[in-house]
Amino acid sequence: MLAGKRILLIIGGGIAAFKSLDLIRRLRERGATVTPVLTKAAEEFVTPLSTSALAAEKVYRDLFDLTDEAEMGHIELSRAADLVVVAPATADLLGKMANGLANDLASTLLMATDKRVLVAPAMNVRMWLHPANQRNVETLRGDGVLFAGPTEGDMACGEYGPGRMAEPLQIVDAVQAALADGPLKGKRVIVTSGPTHEPIDPVRYIANRSSGAQGTALARALSALGAEVVFVTGPADVPPPDGVQVERVQTADQMLAAVQGALPADAAIFAAAVADWRVDNAAESKIKKDGSGKLPVLNFTENPDVLATVAQSKARPKLVVGFAAETDDVVAHATAKRARKGCDWIVANDVSPETGIMGGSENAVTVISASGAETWPRMSKDQVAAKLAAKIAEALT
Incomplete structure (x- = not known):
């Protein structure tokens, strides 16, 4: 679990700060030592006394406390931890981090640390979606900062949408993933997941029947083995796992660009159900039915082959794994696909309607190399993910 791990927890000023108290308890239950840092604004929501009592540690608050500077100093405090967690991470803290500002203890610690940083954003939906905040988020992701959430939900301000802080147990999962010391530690793995949506007009699209459950389970399993996971996901039903870098896309073109932008990597796992075709004359406004019986003419063109493009590129990862969803002659078609695409393995499954696999909780796969x-027995998608992740770890180590 987290036995012996040291967490520096920076608590920002927002109503979600009350969750940080439960987060401290959950981390300590798993054996972690938690050193809390309160911003001035955080003290409006949680007290130093309650924070210290739950952490069983001194709370740090002031950059210019000469006693603390003599005993430890902000440089040492920032580097003594195994992981720095910011929860809640307000828009102000994210902005300071992204732009290199250090005018209080929390922001100075974040500038001075040489350890990984995990943030759990929490703010009003309008603040989260504001272009300035989104620019800061992109900068931080590019700097390697890990994100847990935010999620969608009701907010204290009465609005609903993205910006709600992840729940404490979700943050704990992200902490465990960030500190995973498994066989894939130091390895970078790209995982694609979910369907792609290819527009016909602004309200209609072509897609595949994919929930994203298997890709999400695989990303979670690889992260648990210590991998740095870049999760490129189409508009899936299943939310992405915490503790991974998430790149959201809609179309096949966008998915290919996101994957190429994530290279180099040690492995790339293509679990997404990418639409084979797109409409090359997609309408810019909604196509209307006028009652004449005349049908719109849709001109189709092939989408880029994301798997083959990466498998045959100069930046090819050491291990490239594709997925083949088939309805007949599964092994034969998947074997031919492996040779055609140029990948190392193909994970094939039968997605005929009677199997209940597409969109279901179980999978039955054959790994072709x-x-x-x-051929593996039918099992849950989490079990398939764990077994495949272990096989990937064996191939990369």
């Missing part, structure tokens, strides 16, 4: 076909 140069050495032959290995």
Whole structure:
């Protein structure tokens, strides 16, 4: 779990700060030591006394406390932890981090640390979606900062939408993933997941029947083994896992660009159900039915082959794994696909309607490689993910 791990917890000023008290308790239950830092604004929501009591540690608050500077100093405090967690991470704190500002203890610690940083954003939906905040988020993701959330939900201000802080147990999962010391530690893995949506007009699209459950489970399993996971997801039903870098896309073109932008990597796992075709004469406004019986003419063109493009590129990862969803002659079609695409493995499954696999909670796969076909029994998608992640770790180490 987290036994012996040291967490520096920076608590920002927002109503979600009350969750940080439960977060401290959950982290300590798993064996972590938590050193809390309160911003001045955070003290309006939680007290130093309650924070200190739950952490069983001194609370740090002031950059210019000479006693603390003599005993430890903000440089040492920032580097003594195994992980720095910011929860809640307000828009102000994210802005300071993204722009290199250091005018209080919290922001100075974040500038001085040489450890990984995990943030759990919490703010009003309009603040979260504001272009300035989104620019800061993109900058921080590019700097390697990890994100847990935010999620969608009701807010204290009465609005609903993205910006709600992840729940304490979700943040704990992200902390455990960030500190995972498994066989994939130091390895960078790209995972694609979900369907793509190819527009016909602004309200209609072509898509595949994919929930994103298997790709999400695989990203979570790889992260648990210590991998740095870049999760490129189409508009899936299943939310992405915490503790991974999430890149959201809609179309096949966008998915290819996101994957290429995430290279180099040690492995790339293509679990997404990418639409094979798109409409090349997509309408800019909604196509109307006028009662004449005349049908719109849709001109189709092939989408880029994301798997083949990466598998055959100069920036090819050491291990490239594709997925093949088939309805007949599964192994034969998947074997041919592996040779055609140029990938190392193909994970094939039968998605005929009677199997209940597409969109269901279970999967039955055959892993096809140069050495032959290995058929696994039907099991949950989480179990498939764990077994495949272990196989990937073996291939990369």
